[in-house]
Amino acid sequence: NAGVTQTPKFRVLKTGQSMTLLCAQDMNHEYMYWYRQDPGMGLRLIHYSVGEGTTAKGEVPDGYNVSRLKKQNFLLGLESAAPSQTSVYFCASSYIPRGPAWETQYFGPGTRLLVL
Amino acid sequence: AQSVTQPDIHITVSEGASLELRCNYSYGATPYLFWYVQSPGQGLQLLLKYFSGDTLVQGIKGFEAEFKRSQSSFNLRKPSVHWSDAAEYFCAVGASLAEAGTALIFGKGTTLSVSS
Incomplete structure (x- = not known):
């Protein structure tokens, strides 16, 4: 049981290049999230998905697209990278709580992206 | 709008001393x-959570937190700090999303250093 994994761990891009970050979870979780972490800012939600084939915008969605074609995978795409997208990207997943409970998000190790 | 404030950016505590974030x-x-706690270069690990009920919540690694509604606070404590506790600590509040699921609204984090 690997939990939440992210690929790649680190990437350097030039302005205008595109790339896709992959998040995979093996816990059969319904919900998946992409956050970005910037110094002194904490984490902010980019996009999320509440099930296979569904996605929605979070707090800072501009410049990113996502897809959830398979339940276990959540992809984050940058079509034309900008220096402002230099950040650490975290994926998280969670299950739908049963009964009087609240969901707990499990985080991946992060992808460090540098855009020059 | 929902928000989380962590007033202390950086705290240094002697090993064996008590801690309150x-x-x-x-x-x-x-x-x-x-x-949540984040060790250098690592993802986020859940320490504890409060949903309802007893306002004193026990977590992993000897941490506890107390929810005080009257003060809008959720301070994290540990009676005796170990050098391995040096990390960045994030407080977060869960906010329901329009589709379903939860956005975690994070504070900016407190960096804990442990001196010998």
Whole structure:
């Protein structure tokens, strides 16, 4: 049981290049999230998905697209990278709580992206 | 709007001394509160969470937190700090999303250093 994994761990891009970050979870979780972490800012939600084939915008969605074609995978795409997208990207997943409970998000190790 | 404030950016504690990290939140309804820890170069690990019930919550690694509604606070404590506790600590409040699921609203984090 690997939990939440992210690929790649680190990437350097030039302005205008595109790339896709992959998040995979093996816990059969319904919900998946992409956050970005910037110094002194904490984490902010980019996009999320509440099930296979569904996605929605979070707090800072501009410049990113996502897809959830398979339940276990959540992809984050940058079509034309900008220096402002230099950040650490975290994926998280969670299950739908049963009964009087609240969901707990499990985080991946992060992808460090540098855009020059 | 929901928000989380961690007033202390950086704290240094001697090994073996007690620790208290402060967290204040702003949320209209009953808050769902979390503390996460992030070691250098690592992802986020859940320390504890408050959903309802007993306002003193026990977590992993000997941490506890107390929810005080009157003060809008959820401070994290540990009676005796170990050098391995040096990390960044994030307080977060869970906010329901329009589709379903939860956005975690994070504070900016408190960096804990442990001196010998």
